[in-house]
Amino acid sequence: MAMLEKQLKLLKTTFDKYAGKDGDKDSLSKAELADLFHVEIPEMDGDKQQLDQFFAGLDGDKDGKVSFPEFVQFAATLMLLYNAF
Numbered sequence: 550m551a552m553l554e555k556q557l558k559l560l561k562t563t564f565d566k567y568a569g570k571d572g573d574k575d576s577l578s579k580a581e582l583a584d585l586f587h588v589e590i591p592e593m594d595g596d597k598q599q600l601d602q603f604f605a606g607l608d609g610d611k612d613g614k615v616s617f618p619e620f621v622q623f624a625a626t627l628m629l630l631y632n633a634f
C-alpha cells in the first residue's frame with residue numbers, strides 16, 4: 550500500500566475512534582477533539598483557550614463540529630509542519 554494511502558487510512562481510523570464517542574459519528578465535537586489531542590498528540594494538548602483556537606481553526610464551515618474533510622486538512626497541515634511526508 551502506498552505511503553499516503555496508509556496515512557489516510559490511519560487518519561480515518563483515528564477520526565472514527567474519537568468521532569464515535571458521542572451521538573454523531575461523522576464529526577468531532579470539541580470534547581472529542583480534546584480527547585484526541587490528549588491521547589494521540591500530547592504535544593498539542595494545551596489549555597482550554599488553545600483548544601478553542603484549534604477547534605475554531607479546524608471548523609472551516611463554522612457548524613460547531615469538525616468533519617472528516619476538515620480533520621484531514623488539519624492533519625495535512627500538521628504533516629507539512631512536521632515534514633512527515
Ligand SMILES: [Ca+2]
Pocket residue numbers: 607608609610611612613614615616619
Ligand atoms: Ca465543521
